[in-house]
């Protein structure tokens with residue numbers, strides 16, 4: 183509590199309350215008002231950390247995997263709430279678990295827990311996302327000394343795109359979004375452009391603030407381009423923070439020919455997704 187009180191009062195929120203003025207009862211763990219549901223490798227960590235710059239946002243640092251993993255879901259809503267950070271009334275709790283987007287039961291479970299929860303979906307060129315997804319799996323397998331197959335062997339079968347490759351299925355955004363839209367109205371799902379967030383985070387954060395009905399507190403001064411990292415990093419109260427090395431890894435190789443086949447395969451699914459969200463993206 184002391185930690186929350188001091189962080190709340192020393193933060194940039196402009197709050198004039200002193201630790202002694204915050205009653206114990208006001209500080210508690212609350213269910214998320216907003217959840218970043220995906221996409222895996224879309225920039226979910228960057229979005230969460232950037233939203234956390236806002237003084238009225240508190241985030242769950244770890245991925246909670248409540249709505250997608252049965253063993254966690256069985257633990258119940260009180261367990262889920264207990265994973266959340268301490269907040270004051272008026273603050274918004276945000277968690278991110280990219281696995282929610284593609285989990286068949288996640289939309290119904292989330293709707294039952296809180297039908298008013300705001301959803302954030304950060305998307306990225308699904309072909310690039312697939313390569314990033316493969317690169318992450320490859321990295322994990324190498325670390326565990328497990329065998330691995332080159333990407334092209336998983337992606338192509340007799341020279342054609344293999345539709346059962348899991349990382350490809352995760353890139354069929356329209357397919358997964360359709361399940362969310364069966365329950366949640368379109369206005370309750372905010373789409374963040376992952377490529378735009380990389381190029382220039384501030385405008386995407388402004389849009390997210392508006393969606394979350396938060397006063398504008400994040401500023402361009404909260405970001406600076408780190409040439410060593412090759413990405414924007416965060417600046418707040420004199421602290422400088424870049425995402426760790428698992429973000430922005432060099433991608434595993436894939437021939438241009440195979441990549442173009444993937445792009446061609448994704449053209450139609452992408453168009454369906456654009457129609458669904460009423461927005462187009464400059465994807466391959």
Ligand SMILES: Nc1ncnc2c1ncn2[C@@H]1O[C@H](COP(=O)(O)OS(=O)(=O)O)[C@@H](OP(=O)(O)O)[C@H]1O
Nearest residue numbers: 222223224225226227228314413414425429430431
């Ligand atoms: N500012 C900043 N710094 C570092 N990385 C950034 C940033 N903004 C977006 N990204 C992109 O985030 C990609 C990882 O996405 P996720 O955090 O969603 O990955 S994960 O699903 O949680 O593993 C990661 O993808 P890869 O480049 O493929 O590793 C990054 O491109």
